[in-house]
Amino acid sequence: THFGYKQVDKQEKVNLVADVFHSVAAKYDMMNDLMSMGVHRLWKRFTIDCSGVRSGQRVLDLAGGTGDLTAKFSRLVGESGKVVLADINGSMLKVGRDKLRDMGIVGNVETVQANAECLPFPDNYFDIVTIAFGLRNVTDKDAALASIFRVLKPGGRLLVLEFSKPENEQFGKLYDWYSFNILPAMGKMVANDADSYQYLAESIRMHPDQETLKGMMHGAGFEQVTYHNLTGGIVALHRGFKF
Numbered sequence: 001t002h003f004g005y006k007q008v009d010k011q012e013k014v015n016l017v018a019d020v021f022h023s024v025a026a027k028y029d030m031m032n033d034l035m036s037m038g039v040h041r042l043w044k045r046f047t048i049d050c051s052g053v054r055s056g057q058r059v060l061d062l063a064g065g066t067g068d069l070t071a072k073f074s075r076l077v078g079e080s081g082k083v084v085l086a087d088i089n090g091s092m093l094k095v096g097r098d099k100l101r102d103m104g105i106v107g108n109v110e111t112v113q114a115n116a117e118c119l120p121f122p123d124n125y126f127d128i129v130t131i132a133f134g135l136r137n138v139t140d141k142d143a144a145l146a147s148i149f150r151v152l153k154p155g156g157r158l159l160v161l162e163f164s165k166p167e168n169e170q171f172g173k174l175y176d177w178y179s180f181n182i183l184p185a186m187g188k189m190v191a192n193d194a195d196s197y198q199y200l201a202e203s204i205r206m207h208p209d210q211e212t213l214k215g216m217m218h219g220a221g222f223e224q225v226t227y228h229n230l231t232g233g234i235v236a237l238h239r240g241f242k243f
């Protein structure tokens with residue numbers, strides 16, 4: 001498979017990720033519900049609960065895709081606050097923008113096409129940055145973490161919601177089997193796109209585990225970094241502060 005991306009170079013990964021999200025954009029929300037059996041909604045709810053968001057704050061929903069977190073934050077920051085939905089992929093952003101408009105969410109939300117590795121925002125600008133199921137798709141993760149650190153205000157926090165490593169070995173094996181067999185099969189059946197969901201499984205397996213990501217966040221300057229395993233460690237929510 002051409003998705004054996006351990007061997008592919010940086011530009012190839014960038015192109016691959018772009019192709020995947022252009023191709024899944026239209027069915028992204030439906031597939032998320034299907035493949036996680038709806039549980040991604042709980043993971044996102046937990047992320048919002050841990051964000052400590054308050055009225056009037058500026059939030060960056062990075063790699064925000066179709067804007068699930070943006071929609072929730074928009075209600076919580078109110079009219080005096082602001083949420084920026086940023087994503088590198090125009091197709092995902094378009095689905096997100098249309099969805100938010102249909103939900104009547106317009107006033108305090110802005111969409112920006114941007115690469116997490118070099119964010120087009122001023123220093124010390126956001127109170128909160130979230131990146132949900134985004135970091136594993138970024139080619140240079142350390143550059144992205146440094147860029148996020150720069151745009152956060154002192155006292156601001158980063159929340160990384162991402163697939164991680166299941167705590168229990170047996171459960172991990174079952175989950176691996178699900179990822180590499182059921183997910184691509186579902187992708188083929190429902191979206192006629194097995195390759196994109198094969199990429200999903202591979203990108204999940206390759207992503208740094210809980211402790212490694214924690215170390216990377218420290219490396220970028222974040223302090224008081226902690227994480228919380230969700231659904232047995234299939235997913236983890238990492239949180240760190242800029243002081």
Ligand code: SAM
Binds near residue numbers: 062088089131137
């Ligand atoms: N945050 C949304 C959610 O949780 O439903 C979308 C997650 S989706 C799995 C991953 C998103 O990351 C895609 O929309 C993709 O375009 C975006 N992405 C990948 N690489 C990126 C980068 N370097 N900078 C910004 N966004 C990126």
